[in-house]
Amino acid sequence: MRRPAIALLALALLPVPGLADGLPDLDAAARGVQAQVVEWRRDLHRHPELGNRETRTAQVVADHLRALGLEPRTRIGPTGVVAVLKGGRPGPRIALRADMDALPVTEATGLPYASTVRGEYRGQPVGVMHACGHDMHVAILMGVAQALAGMREELPGEVMFIFQPAEEGPPVAGEVAGAQRMLDEGIWDDFRPDAVLGLHVWSRLHAGQLGVRSGPFMASADEWTLTISGRQTHGSQPWAGVDPLTVAAQVLLGTQAIIARQVDITAHPVVLTAGQIQGGTRFNIIPDQATMVGTLRTFDPQVREDVIERFRATATHFAAASGATAQLEVAGNAPSTRNDPALFERLRPSLAKAAGAGNVVEVPRYTIAEDFSVFANEVPGFYFFVGTTPRGTPLEEAPMNHSPLYAPDESALALGVRALLQATVDFLEGG
Incomplete structure (x- = not known):
């Protein structure tokens, strides 16, 4: 597979044009990397990789960072890449993060650089596509790294670039993945940032717009598995056994009563969804067991714990009423994403500088x-x-992130670079 020519990137080490009074010309810096960011994005889009398997992507990133004169650490968690840029003046520390993994989605965009890659997810053959836009995140952060490297002597403080694997989770159940694994493997042991910044491309905003919200604005995500154990019997004589399928149906309806009648959803939005029910092998056999799997989304840790306990009690009591048993297991995939209010107030003006004040939109809370x-x-x-x-x-007609038709407007790349670059420099200069 061909990778973009990396040697040319050494040009990034040259001073950025337009420096005045020690402050970088960020517009010039962003324009200087724009064409390469588009090239990188299309290359990465053509060669997507599932979580914890981003080996080619990690190599592209590491080669780029080395060409900028940095010393990247690789094989973190297990394919993550981290590098630190030290400015020429003392100042604070900041971390910038981009996720690298693609999704088990077969692309249907028809783009000339569309993915034709195949892979395996949870034992099933799948197409692989950057249907969430992580290819854009990687390209944007590569561009920001190049722009910052070109002004390093004028830059105060230090910047850590984090290229993270498996934000969407691994393709094999049980694998440890993502941001937590990188922290567990010590990326902040010797570099504790004062703040961390990130971005996500989003189909529910128009190109040219940036979306922000202070405090909690994306939900926590839990994956749950409920196992109902009954007693197998002939389908013609259900009274001779204990039917776990009927119990599963009762529990499923009962979970919706939790949300509708037991949670103040005006103050605490909650989603409790079953995505799969499995049980039985034949039309006239009541099985021993039924399994449901699904997701729980909340914005408050205490509400999360409360709903889990109500879910467990509901399942246990419905099962006991029929002579069955219920076992609930909950795996936390990610806590709620929140913007630190003080940092939000400090950096929101940076986004207005990049996009124009009228293009910075306050978004609602999302259950993603x-x-x-x-x-x-x-x-x-x-x-x-x-x-x-x-x-x-x-917006309502545009394919959503995760759709096989998701084809983001590439002008978002330039704005992403400009916004992240502005916020980073403003934070460092204000430190």
Whole structure:
């Protein structure tokens, strides 16, 4: 597979044009990397990789960082890449994060650089596509790294670039993945940032817009498994056994009563969804066991714990009423993503500088999840959305992230670089 020519990137070490009074000309710096960011994005889009298997992507990133004169650490968690840029003046520390993994989705965009890659996910053959836009995140952060390297002598403080694997989770159940694994493997042992920044391209905003919200604005994500154990019998004589399928149906309806009647959803939005029910092998046999799997989304840790306990009690009591048993297991995939209020107030003006004040939009809370939150639970975090739907296209008609038709407007790349670059420099200069 061909990778972009890396040697040319050494040009990034030259001073950025337009420096005045020690302050970088960020517009010039962003324009200087724009063409390469588009090239990188298309290359990465053509060669997507599932979580914890981003070996080619990691190599592209590491080669780029070395060409900038940095010393990247590789094979973290297990394919993550981290590097630190030291400015020429003392100042604070900041971390910038991009996720690298693609999704088990077969691309249907028809783009000339569309993915034709195949892979395996949870034992099933699948197409592989950057259907969430992580290819854009990687390309944007590569561009920001190049721009910052070109102004390093004028830059105060230090910047850590984090290229993270498996934000979407690993393709094999039980694998440890994502931001937590990188922290567990010590990426902040010797470099504790004062803040961490990240971004996500988003189809529910138009190109040219940035989306922000202070405090909690993306939900936590839990994956749950409920196992109902009954007693197998002939389908013609259900009274001779204990039917776990009927219990599973009762529990499923009961979970919705939890949300509708036991949680104040005006104050605490909650989603409790079953995505799969399995049980039985034949039309006239009541099986021993039924299994449901699904997701829980909340914005408050205490509400999360309360709903889990109510779910467990509901399942246990429905099962006991029929002579069955219920076992609930909950795996936390990501805590709620929140913007530190003080950091939000400090850096929101940076986004207005990059996009124009009228293009910075306050977004509602979303029940999607992001494991950037793991980093932001350690130090103050600032996370924002970059719109990708072309102007003139109604947002409700645009393919969502994770769709096989998701084809983001590439003008979002330039704005993403400009916004992240502005926020980073403003934080360092204000430190």
